[in-house]
Every structure is written in structure tokens, then in C-alpha cells.
Amino acid sequence: MALPAAPTAAARAGAGPASRPLLSCRDVRKSYGDRVAVDGVSFDIRPGERYGLLGPNGAGKTTLVSVICGIMRAEAGQVVVERGRGGGPAIGYVPQELAIYLDLTARENLRFFGQMQGMGGRVLEYQIDRLLDVVGLADRSREAVYRFSAGMQRRLSVAVGLLGPPALLVLDEPTLGVDPQSRTAILDMVADLADAGTSVLLTTHYMDEVARVCDRVGIVDHGRMVAEGSVDELIASLGGGDRVRVGTAGGTPLAAGVAGLEGVRVMSMEPASVELLVDEASRRLPAIFDAARLAGAAIDSVDVRRPNLEDVFLTRTGRALRD
Amino acid sequence: MHAALIARRDLRGQLRDRPAVAVGLLAPIVLTFLAVSALGRLTSAFDARFVVVDQGSGVVGDLLVKGVLADPRARGTIHITQETSVAAATRAVTRGQVTAAFVIPADFTRSVGANTPSPIRLVLNPADPVGSAFARAVAEQFTARVSSTQLSTAVVLRVGQPSSLKPNDLVLLASRQPPALHVDDQLLGRHRHRSLAGYFAPSMAIVGLLVVVQMASRKLMDERRTGTFRRLLAQGVPVRQVLLGKAMAGTWVGMSTMVTTLLVAGALTGARWGNPLLTIALCLATVLAFLSLATLITVISETEEVASGLGVLGGTFLALVGGNFVPLSQAPGLLVRLSAFTPNGWALRGFSALQAGHAGMIDLLPAFGSLALFTVAFGAPALLLARWRLQ
Numbered sequence: 001m002a003l004p005a006a007p008t009a010a011a012r013a014g015a016g017p018a019s020r021p022l023l024s025c026r027d028v029r030k031s032y033g034d035r036v037a038v039d040g041v042s043f044d045i046r047p048g049e050r051y052g053l054l055g056p057n058g059a060g061k062t063t064l065v066s067v068i069c070g071i072m073r074a075e076a077g078q079v080v081v082e083r084g085r086g087g088g089p090a091i092g093y094v095p096q097e098l099a100i101y102l103d104l105t106a107r108e109n110l111r112f113f114g115q116m117q118g119m120g121g122r123v124l125e126y127q128i129d130r131l132l133d134v135v136g137l138a139d140r141s142r143e144a145v146y147r148f149s150a151g152m153q154r155r156l157s158v159a160v161g162l163l164g165p166p167a168l169l170v171l172d173e174p175t176l177g178v179d180p181q182s183r184t185a186i187l188d189m190v191a192d193l194a195d196a197g198t199s200v201l202l203t204t205h206y207m208d209e210v211a212r213v214c215d216r217v218g219i220v221d222h223g224r225m226v227a228e229g230s231v232d233e234l235i236a237s238l239g240g241g242d243r244v245r246v247g248t249a250g251g252t253p254l255a256a257g258v259a260g261l262e263g264v265r266v267m268s269m270e271p272a273s274v275e276l277l278v279d280e281a282s283r284r285l286p287a288i289f290d291a292a293r294l295a296g297a298a299i300d301s302v303d304v305r306r307p308n309l310e311d312v313f314l315t316r317t318g319r320a321l322r323d
Numbered sequence: 324m325h326a327a328l329i330a331r332r333d334l335r336g337q338l339r340d341r342p343a344v345a346v347g348l349l350a351p352i353v354l355t356f357l358a359v360s361a362l363g364r365l366t367s368a369f370d371a372r373f374v375v376v377d378q379g380s381g382v383v384g385d386l387l388v389k390g391v392l393a394d395p396r397a398r399g400t401i402h403i404t405q406e407t408s409v410a411a412a413t414r415a416v417t418r419g420q421v422t423a424a425f426v427i428p429a430d431f432t433r434s435v436g437a438n439t440p441s442p443i444r445l446v447l448n449p450a451d452p453v454g455s456a457f458a459r460a461v462a463e464q465f466t467a468r469v470s471s472t473q474l475s476t477a478v479v480l481r482v483g484q485p486s487s488l489k490p491n492d493l494v495l496l497a498s499r500q501p502p503a504l505h506v507d508d509q510l511l512g513r514h515r516h517r518s519l520a521g522y523f524a525p526s527m528a529i530v531g532l533l534v535v536v537q538m539a540s541r542k543l544m545d546e547r548r549t550g551t552f553r554r555l556l557a558q559g560v561p562v563r564q565v566l567l568g569k570a571m572a573g574t575w576v577g578m579s580t581m582v583t584t585l586l587v588a589g590a591l592t593g594a595r596w597g598n599p600l601l602t603i604a605l606c607l608a609t610v611l612a613f614l615s616l617a618t619l620i621t622v623i624s625e626t627e628e629v630a631s632g633l634g635v636l637g638g639t640f641l642a643l644v645g646g647n648f649v650p651l652s653q654a655p656g657l658l659v660r661l662s663a664f665t666p667n668g669w670a671l672r673g674f675s676a677l678q679a680g681h682a683g684m685i686d687l688l689p690a691f692g693s694l695a696l697f698t699v700a701f702g703a704p705a706l707l708l709a710r711w712r713l714q
Contacts, residue, residue, distance in 0.1 A: 069557040093557035097550025103336040112332050116325060116558050144339075160554070 022047050022168050022199050028077035030063050037063040039223035050194045052214030053203040060223035061203040065172045069093045092166030096173045098157050102146035106137050106156050113160045131159040151182025168199045207309035226316045234312045242281035247273045247301035257295030261287055325560045329568025351531030351584040358523040371457050372402045372421040374412045381432030387465050416446045422454030423447050524588035525674040526647045529667045531580045532613050533638040539573035540617035544627050577610035597677030605673045608694040612666040615702035622705050622712045641665050669693040
């Protein structure tokens with residue numbers, strides 16, 4: 001059934017049973033002219049869950065989030081957002097951009113966006129004080145935001161998204177353009193919020209962010225959901241084994257040499273290296289070295305690592321996450 | 324509710340932006356005084372400085388000096404000084420100290436009576452063509468009057484009416500008669516200089532308005548660029564509330580610019596604006612028209628740079644064509660016709676009508692109607708495009 005994909009009346013109808021998803025997307029589709037940005041995406045987020053949407057730039061994550069947050073309407077599909085307990089908003093949105101007013105103070109920003117949500121009085125002031133504490137800006141709350149560092153501005157942006165508090169915090173690339181230290185601080189903060197019970201939807205193209213914060217991951221590419229599950233489930237779906245990158249001047253002979261070895265699978269081949277998926281690499285490396293010697297391929301380097309979400313993406317789409 | 328909060332936030336931000344306050348409130352006032360000072364001499368403070376060399380001209384020569392050049396009606400426009408020698412007068416003209424020299428020959432009165440030509444000699448400054456033409460016109464007007472007197476006298480003598488007067492006395496008597504026809508002109512307003520300030524104050528206020536409404540509407544672009552627009556939409560704030568809030572803030576800023584400029588210019592120059600309610604209504608109509616235009620420019624522009632470029636180009640074009648730098652009363656016909664296609668042209672017509680002191684709502688209907696049309700013509704597409712463009 002094709003329905004307008006904006007948050008429906010259920011979003012304003014109060015909390016449903018505990019087993020019901022907080023957010024439910026069904027076959028959401030959105031295009032810009034001829035270009036399909038979101039192509040029949042479906043997924044659920046349950047209360048207390050931390051869900052990550054992982055995909056490269058241009059995969060359709062922001063469009064999907066825009067539909068979920070009611071910023072734009074989809075052409076087809078259905079989005080249902082349940083309002084959380086306590087009368088707060090269904091969704092707290094933290095856009096990719098800072099989305100705060102640099103000429104206002106931190107406190108004024110929180111007050112303005114709180115009032116836009118219909119909050120006011122002592123309730124709002126209490127929340128402002130609490131959120132300023134949460135994001136570590138209490139001592140700078142009366143300073144104009146343009147004086148803040150990029151990381152502080154980003155933390156304030158997250159704080160604005162937490163006004164309410166919302167049933168679901170939606171963070172669209174929240175670490176975009178911040179230094180590594182601030183990135184760590186923001187991710188720690190999001191993880192703490194999630195630990196405290198806030199449901200989170202995080203979009204990112206950094207797999208380590210998803211691995212660090214999220215319980216469940218949806219991998220998006222070209223507007224489609226190509227894989228979904230917990231991080232462990234997705235990695236296990238590769239069939240187990242280790243990733244072994246063998247640096248060699250003769251990639252083709254090496255690939256041919258190891259092709260017949262038990263528990264060894266060639267994943268990709270580049271001019272100066274071969275990527276292998278190996279069951280128990282520590283046990284099979286000697287056989288790989290022997291095969292290389294017999295094939296006449298001199299080995300320059302060997303890199304052994306556990307598979308990660310990047311490998312899942314590579315396996316499912318045939319290209320790297322950074323492409 | 325949402326719109327009021329957005330307007331309040333915008334105004335708070337703009338009040339903290341001191342350069343914006345300076346542009347909005349101080350710049351139009353300074354521009355008004357610069358315009359009055361710079362253009363006042365060209366447009367209202369024309370004065371002709373003549374030097375007279377009277378070589379013993381007699382009664383008819385006195386008529387030229389005292390009856391024409393020193394006529395009370397010409398006071399403030401013609402300033403005369405006397406010189407005893409032609410050489411000194413010529414030097415004064417050459418140095419640009421005076422506009423022209425009138426040299427009245429010694430036998431002027433006698434030659435008029437004898438009907439033998441004895442010309443008034445003019446020494447003119449080629450660097451001052453307007454003043455030269457004015458001097459020539461004054462002299463020709465006087466000689467025409469003398470000629471008509473001579474004609475009258477000749478007619479009397481030819482007809483042969485008995486008279487105890489000698490022909491020369493008859494000429495003098497005829498010369499002293501007031502002209503049968505004269506022009507009675509009336510300058511509207513109490514003081515020409517104040518009238519000029521009265522034109523340039525609203526004119527420069529509109530120039531300031533062109534800038535501040537663009538700054539205000541550019542806030543829409545800021546909202547798009549910084550992501551606050553998306554956040555507001557995600558909070559459930561309708562697009563129309565965001566636009567209304569921006570329009571309220573822009574209107575407030577625009578009205579502040581217009582009203583402050585008129586009040587300050589009025590207090591300092593004595594210019595009067597006419598009916599206060601109609602003046603405020605005209606300010607509001609002007610602000611809304613320009614706000615709509617600025618919003619349209621903002622929503623059709625891809626980037627802030629494009630919006631700024633279009634704003635500067637459009638503002639300069641409107642200011643030039645609409646009559647902000649040249650009073651429409653003194654503008655060429657083409658410019659006057661073109662100004663009818665600009666909101667500022669109609670606003671300035673409205674302010675001029677108000678200053679005449681007796682304009683009512685009926686007189687201002689063309690100005691109000693035109694400004695309302697501009698508001699709709701610019702505002703409607705801006706509203707239609709806003710949601711699509713701002714996302």
C-alpha cells in the first residue's frame with residue numbers, strides 16, 4: 001500500500017505497546033527527477049535501540065532521514081513514528097549542518113528551539129540547564145556561539161536535538177567536519193545517551209562510528225538497503241575468516257597459486273596486492289607463502305586483520321565504502 | 324506564534340549586528356544630507372551673480388538696474404555688484420567671480436529717446452552656459468520692453484494726438500508704466516531647500532531600504548545554508564510560518580529605516596511629510612514591495628553570491644531608473660516614463676504628493692495600487708518557490 005511517507009497520525013497518538021517499533025519504514029521511495037535517491041527501503045527501530053545507517057556519500061541516507069523527520073514527502077511507502085513516553089516530541093533531529101544560530105548564545109539557541117516545540121517556562125529552563133550539563137557547555141552558556149570551537153558548536157547542535165526529550169534521536173552525520181578529539185567526544189556522548197535509554201538513529205559513512213555506537217546496522221547504497229543486522233551478524237555473513245592482504249609484485253601468479261588452497265578465497269586483486277579471505281589465517285599462512293614461492297611471486301608484505309563492516313560493504317556492493 | 328518567535332529571533336540577531344544597524348539607520352540619513360548638499364546647488368540654489376557697469380546711462384539705464392536686476396522678485400536668484408570700468412568687470416567674469424557683466428553705455432537713455440540703437444553690452448562666461456543664457460534672457464526681456472515702449476511712443480506721435488510732453492518725456496513716461504501682462508509664479512512649499520530635503524530623505528531612505536531588506540531576506544538563505552530551516556521543518560514548523568516570521572522581521576527593519584530617516588531629516592531640515600497616517604501607510608507599502616522583491620531574488624538565487632550580485636545590480640538599476648538620484652520633476656522624459664515601472668518611482672511620487680500638503684487617500688491611490696501590485700507580482704512567485712528552493 002502506497003501511503004504518503006511523512007510521520008503519520010500514529011506519531012501523535014501516544015506510545016504504543018513496548019513491542020511495537022518506535023520507527024517503522026516500509027518501502028520508502030523518493031526520487032529527484034530521474035534520479036532515485038531512496039528505492040524501497042524498509043527497516044524498524046525498536047525502543048532503546050541504536051540503529052546505524054551506513055553508506056557512502058550520495059547513498060540516500062540524508063534523503064531517507066528527511067522523509068523520516070517530515071522535512072520532505074516520499075512518493076511511496078510508509079513511515080510511522082511512535083511518540084515516546086512523557087509527552088516529548090517523537091523525533092529530535094540533528095542535521096548534517098550545525099543548524100544553530102551563531103549570533104545567539106547557547107542558552108538562547110536552546111530556548112528558541114524549545115519554544116518552537118511549544119515548550120516554555122520552568123520546564124524549558126530546567127531542560128536547558130540539564131542539556132548544557134550533558135554536552136559540557138554549562139560554563140559557556142551565555143556566550144555567542146560563533147566564539148565556540150567547531151566541536152562545541154556540534155555538541156550544542158546535538159543538545160538542541162535532545163530538547164523534549166525526544167523518543168528517537170536522529171543524527172545525520174553528526175561528526176562531519178570536526179576534529180578527531182571532538183569526534184570522539186560526540187560519539188561518547190551519543191553512546192552515553194543511548195546507554196541512558198535514548199533510541200538513536202545514526203547516519204554516517206564512517207564504519208567505526210557505527211561499530212562503536214550502534215546495536216544494529218543498515219547498509220545503504222544507491223538508495224537501497226543492501227544488508228541489515230547487528231555488526232556481528234553482518235560480519236558473520238561473510239562466512240567467517242580473516243582478511244589477509246598480501247603485497248606482491250606479481251599479483252596474478254600469486255592469486256593463481258593460492259586459488260586451490262583449502263580455506264583460502266581470493267577477494268580482490270590489485271597490481272601490487274591480493275586480498276584473501278582465509279579461515280584461521282595463523283594456521284594457513286605457511287601454505288600461502290609456499291604457494292607464492294612456487295608461483296614465483298615475491299611477497300613484500302602481509303597484513304592480517306579481522307573482517308569489518310567495510311568488508312561487508314565491499315562484498316555486497318563490489319566497491320569500497322570510501323568510493 | 325512560530326512566526327512571531329522567528330521574527331523576534333531575527334530582530335535580536337540584527338540588533339547585535341552593528342554594521343547592519345549602521346547601514347539601516349545611519350546611512351540613509353547621511354546620504355540624504357550628502358544628496359541635498361551635492362545636488363542642492365544644481366537643482367534649487369541657482370543664483371546669478373551679475374556685475375553692472377553703468378557709464379552714465381540715465382533714467383532708462385536705472386530702469387534696467389533697479390527695475391529688473393534688483394527686482395524684489397529676483398532677490399535670492401540675482402545678485403548684482405557695480406563696477407566702474409569695463410576692464411574690471413571683464414576680469415571678474417574671466418575669473419568666474421560673476422556670471423556676466425552688463426555694460427550700459429553713457430548715452431543709453433538719449434539713444435532710446437532718439438530711436439537710435441545703442442546696445443547693452445553683455446560680457447559672458449563660456450564656462451557657465453546656463454548663467455550666460457539667463458543673462459541674455461534678462462537683457463533681451465528688457466530690450467523687448469524698451470522696444471515696445473518706443474513703438475507706443477511712435478504710434479502716439481504719428482497719430483498726432485496733442486500733448487504737452489516732449490517725445491523724450493513721452494518715452495520716459497511710457498517706460499515707467501508697468502507691463503500690461505506679467506507672469507505670477509508660485510513656488511510650492513515654504514522653502515526650496517527644504518523641499519529638496521523632502522525629496523531626498525524618502526529617496527535615500529528607499530536606498531537604505533534596498534539594502535536592509537536584502538540583508539533581511541538573505542536570512543532565509545542563512546537558514547538554508549546552516550541547516551536551521553531543516554531543523555525547524557523537522558520540528559513541525561510550517562514553511563509559511565518561517566516565511567511569515569522572516570517577513571515580519573524584514574518589515575520591522577525596513578519600517579525602522581524609512582521612519583527614522585524621515586523623522587531625523589524632518590527634524591533637521593524642517594521638511595514636512597504631510598498626513599502622518601498616510602505617510603506611515605506609504606512607508607509600509609514601499610517596504611512590502613521591496614521585501615517581496617528581495618525575497619524573490621533570494622529564492623531564485625542558487626548561492627548567496629548570486630543573490631548579492633542580483634541584489635546590487637537590481638538595486639542600482641531601480642535607484643537610477645526610479646528617480647532616487649535625480650528628482651523626477653527634473654528628470655528627462657524617458658526616465659520619468661521608466662520610473663512608472665519601478666516601485667521606488669511610485670513611492671517617490673506618493674511622497675511628493677504627500678508633501679504638497681493637500682494630498683488625500685484618493686490622490687495616493689495610484690501609488691498605493693502600484694506598490695500593492697509590485698508586492699503581489701514579486702511576492703507570489705517568491706512564496707510558491709520558497710519551499711522547493713529553500714530545501
